[in-house]
Amino acid sequence: MSHLILHHYPSSPFSEKIRAVLGFKQLAWKSVIIPSVMPKPDVVALTGGYRKTPFLQIGADIYCDSALICDVLEHEQPEPVLYPPHLKGVARVFAQWADSTLFWAAMAYNLQPKGAAVLFANLPPAAAQVFGEDRREMSAGMQRLRPADATAAYRSYLRRIAHMAEEHDFLFGAEPCLADFAAYHPLWFTRQCVPVMADIFAATPAVLEWMDRIAALGHGRMEKFSAADAITVAAGMEPLPLTDDVFQDEHGIPLGSQVTIAAESFGTEPTEGELIAATRTRYTLRRTDPRAGTVHVHFPRIGYVLRPVTSAS
Incomplete structure (x- = not known):
C-alpha cells in the first residue's frame, strides 16, 4: 500500500x-x-x-x-536523483526562477480570453467567473503582468530554454533534475490545458522535444x-x-x-x-x-x- x-x-x-x-x-x-x-x-x-x-x-x-x-x-x-551533487545549487536557483518568474509570465499569457475560453469551454457558464474571483482573492496585492508584456517575456524564456534543450536531452545534461520539472509545468499547461495558445512554441521545436521526453517519464503508479x-x-x-x-x-x-x-x-x-x-x-x-x-x-x-x-x- x-x-x-x-x-x-x-x-x-x-x-x-x-x-x-x-x-x-x-x-x-x-x-x-x-x-x-x-x-x-x-x-x-x-x-x-x-x-x-x-x-x-x-x-x-x-x-x-x-x-x-x-x-x-x-x-x-x-x-534517480532530483538534485545531482554537481547541480544542487544551480538546479534549486533555476527552479525558484521557473516556479515564479516563468510561471507567472506563462499563466498571464495562457489565460488571455482565447485561452480562458478553451479552459472553461466544458464547464457551466459561471465557472470562469468563480475561478477568476477566487484567483483574484489569492493574488490580492500582487503585481501581475499585462498580456502583451507576458507574451514577450514568455517568448524570450522559451528561447532560453530551447538553447539549453538543444545542448542536451534535458536542461542540464543527459538526465532530468529538479530544474526540468520546475520549467516543465507552466509550459505543460499551455500545451495541454489551453492548446489554442500553443502556437507560441512554433519557434522553439527543441522545447517541444524536451517536453515530450519529460512526459514520457509518466506519473508513476x-x-x-x-x-x-x-x-x-x-x-x-x-x-x-x-x-x-x-x-x-x-x-x-x-x-x-x-x-x-x-x-x-x-x-x-x-x-x-x-x-x-x-x-x-x-x-x-x-x-x-x-x-x-x-x-x-x-x-x-x-x-x-x-x-x-x-x-x-
Missing part, C-alpha cells in the same frame, strides 16, 4: 510538476482530487488554512508547497483515493518523529509558540498552530482538527512568513 497521498486536481500546473517527479522516481501514490476553488473543507481539515495546490500527505504529516514536496520525495526515493479516506488516515496515525535539528532561530520566536505561517504573495491564507520545528529549510506546526486529529503541517522557509499569533494581522 502506498503511503504517499497527493491532493491535487488534473489541470493544476504545480500538481503536474509533482506528478512528473513521481513518474521520474516511479513511485506509487494515492490520488485525492480536490476542488480548484474555495471552499475546500477537506483540504483545510488537513492543512489548517493553506489552500494552494498540491499538497502531499504521509500519514499525519502534511507537506505544503511543491518545492518542499520535491525534497520529501527525494528523501523517500533517493534514486497512481491509485484513486477519497478525501474522506485521507482524513481517516491522518486521524488514525501519529505524526512522524522530528529530526534532532529542529531549531534555527531567525525570528526570536521560541518553539512552543502559537504562530501563523503564510505564503509571501500568492495564496496568503495563514495556517495557525504550535511551532515545533524551525530547521534550516522548513517550519513545522502542530495543530489539531476535529476530523483529522493531531497533524504536523510542514512549510519551506523560502517563500513563507512566520509570525507570532499576537502580532499576526
Whole structure:
C-alpha cells in the first residue's frame, strides 16, 4: 500500500510538476482530487488554512508547497536523483526562477480570453467567473503582468530554454533534475490545458522535444483515493518523529509558540498552530482538527512568513 497521498486536481500546473517527479522516481501514490476553488473543507481539515495546490500527505504529516514536496520525495526515493551533487545549487536557483518568474509570465499569457475560453469551454457558464474571483482573492496585492508584456517575456524564456534543450536531452545534461520539472509545468499547461495558445512554441521545436521526453517519464503508479479516506488516515496515525535539528532561530520566536505561517504573495491564507520545528529549510506546526486529529503541517522557509499569533494581522 502506498503511503504517499497527493491532493491535487488534473489541470493544476504545480500538481503536474509533482506528478512528473513521481513518474521520474516511479513511485506509487494515492490520488485525492480536490476542488480548484474555495471552499475546500477537506483540504483545510488537513492543512489548517493553506489552500494552494498540491499538497502531499504521509500519514499525519502534511507537506505544503511543491518545492518542499520535491525534497520529501527525494528523501523517500533517493534514486534517480532530483538534485545531482554537481547541480544542487544551480538546479534549486533555476527552479525558484521557473516556479515564479516563468510561471507567472506563462499563466498571464495562457489565460488571455482565447485561452480562458478553451479552459472553461466544458464547464457551466459561471465557472470562469468563480475561478477568476477566487484567483483574484489569492493574488490580492500582487503585481501581475499585462498580456502583451507576458507574451514577450514568455517568448524570450522559451528561447532560453530551447538553447539549453538543444545542448542536451534535458536542461542540464543527459538526465532530468529538479530544474526540468520546475520549467516543465507552466509550459505543460499551455500545451495541454489551453492548446489554442500553443502556437507560441512554433519557434522553439527543441522545447517541444524536451517536453515530450519529460512526459514520457509518466506519473508513476497512481491509485484513486477519497478525501474522506485521507482524513481517516491522518486521524488514525501519529505524526512522524522530528529530526534532532529542529531549531534555527531567525525570528526570536521560541518553539512552543502559537504562530501563523503564510505564503509571501500568492495564496496568503495563514495556517495557525504550535511551532515545533524551525530547521534550516522548513517550519513545522502542530495543530489539531476535529476530523483529522493531531497533524504536523510542514512549510519551506523560502517563500513563507512566520509570525507570532499576537502580532499576526
